[in-house]
Amino acid sequence: MSKAAKPRSVVFVLYDGVQLLDVAGAAEVFALAGQLSGQPAYELSFVSARGLVTSSAGLPLGGAPLDAAPKTIHTLVIPGATEAPLRAALRDRALMGWIARATRRSTRVVSVCSGAFMLGALGLLAGRRATTHWLALDQMARAFPDTTVEREALFVEDGHVWTSAGVTTGIDLAMAIVGRDLGADVPLAIARMLVLHLVRPGGQSQFSTPLSLQARPGPDLGRLIPWLETRLDDDVSVAAMADAMGMSERTFHRRCRDVFGLAPGKLLAELRLDRARTLLGDDAIPVSTVAARAGFSDATAFSKAFAKRYGASPSSYRRAFAQAAQNA
Template identity: 40%
Template sequence: MRRVVLVAYDNAQLLDVSCTSDVFDGANRLGVTPGYEVTLATVGGRAVRCSGGLTLAAHARLDQVRGPVDTVLVAGGFGHEDAAGDTRLITHVRRLAAEARRVASVCTGATVLAAAGLLRGRRATTHWGWAARLAARHPDVTVDPAPLFVRDGNVYTSAGVTSALDLSLALVEEDHGASVARDIARYLVVYLQRPGNQAQMSMFLTTPPPDHEPLRDLVSYICAHPADDLGTEALAARTGVSARHLTRLFTTHLGASPSRYVRTVRVEAAARLLSTSDLPLASVARRCGFGSAHTLRQAFVAHYDTSPSTYRRMLRGGGPHDRASIGMRPPATTAST
């Protein structure tokens, strides 16, 4: 069995624990060989109270877990800063990491890995809401808040909460192949393995409606009509302001020029069509305001670091893919998170 040591602490996020353990359990139920033996380890072997109020009983005392182990995985949660300041927890995470084939964190568990020195000189991600703080406290870590998960050598970090599913499925795929990971995803009724370089949150969620009412109406129009003439002059005329003033409004309220914002809307609209329809690329391009499939491809690669056809194939689980490099470059964003 592959030994997985899942490290938790008070105020950990229950989903960070359950998502990972259920993916490994799903692999075992499919009869993979070798399977996974998941051990929930805590300081002193104490039960931990999760941030949602439920209490988890530990399998083992962290100081009594001995290597070698296959995977050390640290959960995230609101207690991550206290956990990072616990010298006992940090000492044993560092010790086990030295004897593990790979080390991983979910969400703000990256704070614990960083405190243990395991992210030094590496690229990593974490929950988008904590990325700036992690970067400020650990300047020796290249923190990228965009991807769902990042692999740097044998160290894996993932974004917030349910990205634990994406990371765990990727780990299982690495061990047992894409078909096993897809079967687990189907069993858990989850999205069929989002690529690691997909943004943590869609721009339609991360960018709140602007307070400026005419601009808010214009943004709604852009999102609903990506195939229309959305040039700066045309948008300015629709809003009743000059092109220069419109550019100032977009920069102030949305952190991007009108053209950049429109391009991102169109690319994300294309991504939705690619994942929900069988339309040929030329049709997707036309519906989303791109002049041709070639123009769509250029914009798509710039945003997602993968081609439209590869993106569609990955989302539908078609064909083998080398996921080792996925998540190694962030997609473009229109506004900081």
């Protein structure tokens, strides 16, 4: 897009109880895209059927009247909410009727989290692939049997309709859209500005190994996974782990097996390999750098451990992941 080009209109639909981060996360990405690219990239507007609405966090959000939205919308964004306010929005005939009409004049239609249920109710997900927050995946499958529910994806693009998983994945989706519109350098600049770990492609799982492991332990090992996550590229010994948890090595080893089903060394290796798998999703990072950032002494040791765990070399995994993302 040249500097003289007209900015793309992005319209956010607001309603009482709307998830604040669904709105703010994606909106911030679109706003920063213009600031960091030096282009009039996006023109944001926020509309509602009731004027001032109260977000999920209690923060009031001011929406312009629905008919104040641009006549031609480039990207229409439908954020989500918890069950009660979402059901109320679905029953709001004025709101849903306007959304139905607006989708027909939008180049791209986007939902964040449970906003997908509003698209589904309007028939926009029929025959499409879509996703939503992991807690609502079964409900989506029951409600919209003619939709292919993607249970692992952070976000899904099917034609002009984009859906994303829970809450912060709206940021990932918005970053992908910005990359599509303005080129890959812009979302990378946004990621640096927002201090994000990396730009995540949609095919990454909603469920991370560190988060899954962190959900298991009782209070004695509750700090272990976050402690290790900040030290994956360090030379971490079992003795250091045990000391950080205030245990003897023998007790720590036993508790690791009891809680995680893994010896301490295996647990550390699992976290390192998961970090590597995530980093491989960004093909701008050399494999040797991935190995170092994941805590492996050299690329050869990394490749051997990765292939043993995932059945493919790091380079093969990266190619397969890129191909899957391209075909999605």
